[in-house]
Amino acid sequence: MKNILLICGSGASSGFMAAAIRKAAKKSGIEMKVKAASESQLDDLIKDTDILLIGPHLSYMLAELEQKTLGKAIKVAVIPQSIYGALNGPKAVEMIQKMEGED
Template sequence: MSKSILLICGSGASSGFMAANMRKAVKKEGLDYKIKARSESELGDYADDIDALMVGPHLKAEFEGIKKQVPDNVKVILMHADYYSILDGKGAIEHLQKELGE
C-alpha cells in the first residue's frame, strides 16, 4: 500500500532537496512511498492527504504546534540533524521506517 509522506521546512527549499534524495532511496529499496516537500506555511493544504509528516530539525521549537495542525492518524516525525544536514535520503527513509514500524 502506498504511503504519502510530506516533508516541511521553513521555505520548502532544503526539504525539496531532501525529498529528491529520499525518492532516489525509495526507488532503490523498491518502497511505495510518495514523497513531497512543501514550506511550513503550506501544511494546511496537504495535512488531510498524508500518512506521515517529516519536519525539518530547525523547526524543533514549533514541533508541538505543527503536530496540532495535522489529523491524529498522521505520524509526525522530527527529522534528525545528522542525516538532514547532509541531505542523506537513505538515512531519512530508515528513520521513517523505524517510526512507522515497518
C-alpha cells in the first residue's frame, strides 16, 4: 500500500483534498493511505511517505521539497489547481497512479 502525504500551508485545505482522494480510491478499489499535513510537519512525516503531493499554492517550494526527498524513494508533484480547487478525488487518484508507474 502506498503512503501519500499531501501538504499545504496549514493542513486545512489538504485535509479536504485527502478526504476526496481516499473516497475516490475506495470507490475504485485502490488501496492507499492518504494523510494531510501542513508544510511544517513534513520533516516528521517524510520517512513514511512514498508520494508527496503539494498544494498548488505551495508550488514555489517544489525545488526545496525535492531537496528534502533527495536520496529517498519518494516521488514529488504539485497538484494542479484544476484538481485541487475542485477537490477532484478521481483525477487526483489518476495522477497518483501515473506517478506510481514512473520508475
